[in-house]
Amino acid sequence: MSIAHHRRKQPERVRQQLLEVAARLSLEQGAAGVTLDAVSQAAGVSKGGLLHHFPNKMALLEGLFDDLTGKLERTIAEEMRKDAVAHGRFTRAYLSCVFALQGEADAQGWQVLTIALLSEPQLRERWRQWVADRADEYVGTDSSAGCLLVRLAADGLWLADILRSHEIDPATRQMMRAQLIDLSQQ
Amino acid sequence: MSIAHHRRKQPERVRQQLLEVAARLSLEQGAAGVTLDAVSQAAGVSKGGLLHHFPNKMALLEGLFDDLTGKLERTIAEEMRKDAVAHGRFTRAYLSCVFALQGEADAQGWQVLTIALLSEPQLRERWRQWVADRADEYVGTDSSAGCLLVRLAADGLWLADILRSHEIDPATRQMMRAQLIDLSQQ
DNA sequence: CTTGACAAACCGTCCAGACGGTATCTTAAT
DNA sequence: ATTAAGATACCGTCTGGACGGTTTGTCAAG
Numbered sequence: 001m002s003i004a005h006h007r008r009k010q011p012e013r014v015r016q017q018l019l020e021v022a023a024r025l026s027l028e029q030g031a032a033g034v035t036l037d038a039v040s041q042a043a044g045v046s047k048g049g050l051l052h053h054f055p056n057k058m059a060l061l062e063g064l065f066d067d068l069t070g071k072l073e074r075t076i077a078e079e080m081r082k083d084a085v086a087h088g089r090f091t092r093a094y095l096s097c098v099f100a101l102q103g104e105a106d107a108q109g110w111q112v113l114t115i116a117l118l119s120e121p122q123l124r125e126r127w128r129q130w131v132a133d134r135a136d137e138y139v140g141t142d143s144s145a146g147c148l149l150v151r152l153a154a155d156g157l158w159l160a161d162i163l164r165s166h167e168i169d170p171a172t173r174q175m176m177r178a179q180l181i182d183l184s185q186q
Numbered sequence: 187m188s189i190a191h192h193r194r195k196q197p198e199r200v201r202q203q204l205l206e207v208a209a210r211l212s213l214e215q216g217a218a219g220v221t222l223d224a225v226s227q228a229a230g231v232s233k234g235g236l237l238h239h240f241p242n243k244m245a246l247l248e249g250l251f252d253d254l255t256g257k258l259e260r261t262i263a264e265e266m267r268k269d270a271v272a273h274g275r276f277t278r279a280y281l282s283c284v285f286a287l288q289g290e291a292d293a294q295g296w297q298v299l300t301i302a303l304l305s306e307p308q309l310r311e312r313w314r315q316w317v318a319d320r321a322d323e324y325v326g327t328d329s330s331a332g333c334l335l336v337r338l339a340a341d342g343l344w345l346a347d348i349l350r351s352h353e354i355d356p357a358t359r360q361m362m363r364a365q366l367i368d369l370s371q372q
Numbered sequence: 373c374t375t376g377a378c379a380a381a382c383c384g385t386c387c388a389g390a391c392g393g394t395a396t397c398t399t400a401a402t
Numbered sequence: 403a404t405t406a407a408g409a410t411a412c413c414g415t416c417t418g419g420a421c422g423g424t425t426t427g428t429c430a431a432g
Contacts, residue, residue, distance in 0.1 A: 011411065031305050035387060046413045047389090053411090057388065115304045117349070119217045124349055131351040145361045148352065152342030152362075159341050163303070163310055165317040166334065175331045176338075197377065221421060232379045233423090239377090243422065 015053050018043045019067050022060060026112035031119060034112075036060075061116050065123055068109050069130055072097060088184035090138040091147040095180055098154040099173070102161055111162050150184045201239045204229045205253055208246060212298035217305060220298075222246075247302050251312055254295050258283060274370035276324040277333040281370070284340040285363055288347055297348050336370045 021043040026034045036057060040050035054060040079093035101107045117123045135143065157176075160166040168176075207229040212220045222243060226236040240246040265279035287293045303309045321329065343362075346352040354362075 014411085030307060036389080037387070048391090048393095048414070049412050051389070052413095055389095118301045118304055121216055127349060128351045132353075135352075145358045145365070148354070148358065149339060149362050149365060152346060152352075153335060153339040154342065155345050156338030156340065156342035159345055160338060163313060165314045166321075166338075167318075168334070172331045172334065176335050179331070179335060200377085222423080223421070234380070234425090235378045237423075241423095 011053070014043070014045060014049070015063075018045065018050060018053060018060070019064055022064055023109040023112050026115070027108045031112070031115050034061075034116075058120070058122060061120065061123060062126065064109070064116070065113060065126055068106075068113055071106065075100075085185065086141050088142055088144075088147050088150070090134065090142040091150050091184045092181055094151055095154045095177070095184070098158050099177055101158070107161070110158075114158075114162055146183050146186060150180045153180055197239070200229070200231060200235070201249075204231065204236060204239060204246070205250055208250055209295040209298045212301065213294045217298075217301045220247075220302075244306070244308060247306065247309060248312070250295070250302070251299060251309055254292075254299055255316055257292065261286075271371060272327050274328055274330075274333050274336070276320065276328040277336050277370045278367055280337055281340045281363070281366055284344050285359070287344070293347070296344075300344075300348055332369050332372060336366045339366055 018039060022034055022039050025038055025042060029038075036047055036050055039060070040047045043050070050060070054063055075097050076090070076093040079096045080089050083089045083092055101110060113123075117127050153176075157168075160168070204225060208220055208225050211224055211228060215224075222233055222236055225246070226233045229236070236246070240249055261283050262276070262279040265282045266275050269275045269278055287296060299309075303313050339362075343354075346354070
């Protein structure tokens with residue numbers, strides 16, 4: 001019998017804790033490290049407790065997905081408020097998020113998700129849907145070929161950060177960013 | 187006792203068959219579908235037979251990787267021979283490969299690999315090394331920020347094709363390609 | 373008769389999820 | 403204010419199956 005059983009119940013907090021741990025574990029040990037046993041144990045909860053919050057493993061991953069896309073959406077909204085130019089506004093906000101992600105704590109969570117995303121057809125579909133929804137939402141301002149190209153480049157940079165496949169020095173990074181912002185405006 | 191045991195032995199052919207099947211399976215059922223049992227069975231070979239050719243699962247995945255990067259290298263070399271302009275020559279060849287990949291049979295193999303790549307640190311490192319080697323090889327012609335940006339955009343497009351996250355009509359595709367080729371030259 | 377190319381059965385481990393409980397909280401009638 | 407009656411939030415164990423890898427056996431070719 002663990003402490004969690006006795007302490008004041010805070011289901012929302014436990015839920016959050018489980019998501020955080022799942023993200024951390026997949027960073028440290030790869031996607032294979034995200035097992036129900038490992039997550040529950042590292043979160044100080046029994047396996048049964050984990051399965052109470054998330055009825056199966058996919059639900060846990062989807063929870064992670066929703067959590068992170070939620071954060072992304074808020075960050076994008078915030079970024080868009082600062083941008084006076086309508087055309088390409090969403091694209092620039094998206095770009096900012098990718099550039100800001102590097103080195104941040106949240107980036108870890110995203111790395112996890114990217115990997116899980118590609119592996120699991122169900123999550124792949126969820127991401128597809130998210131992109132489609134944004135495309136619809138900003139069809140008036142961000143549907144040009146130029147904007148699309150910028151977003152693809154941002155995804156490529158994101159992938160490069162995850163794979164660590166390119167070593168890009170900060171100066172080059174900034175140059176590219178400026179060029180991409182430029183492309184989003186024309 | 188299966189037929190394979192009796193037919194004329196063609197180890198190289200069996201090896202190739204195993205690689206093809208592994209690629210197909212991961213496309214149809216995701217990375218999780220690539221199990222030793224499934225691959226060997228679908229290739230009409232026993233599990234022992236598979237493990238004769240590839241001593242363990244990672245060796246199978248590495249075999250797949252080498253097979254596909256080999257093809258990529260040959261295609262790039264071919265494409266580079268057609269290009270008279272030195273600056274950005276490799277980048278444009280890389281770009282051509284990504285654009286050509288769409289809808290092709292080989293694309294399936296690459297999709298597999300991308301997923302496996304992200305999941306397995308060992309393969310991630312292998313890809314990192316490949317990129318680093320190319321960067322060294324073409325440092326004189328393709329190391330500008332513009333070329334890097336083009337390659338990142340190509341990777342983004344590649345990712346989009348895998349995830350099917352963006353629906354890009356052929357006309358837009360061609361526009362983007364032209365723009366990227368342009369960027370690689372300046 | 374040795375060796376390469378398989379087959380087939382088997383092993384140990386790991387893992388998702390089920391299940392049957394117990395403790396704590398909420399609600400509402402008394 | 404009490405308290406009975408659920409509802410919610412967990413715990414701990416078990417199981418069935420999958421999976422990577424091993425071992426032993428078989429057969430054909432050189």
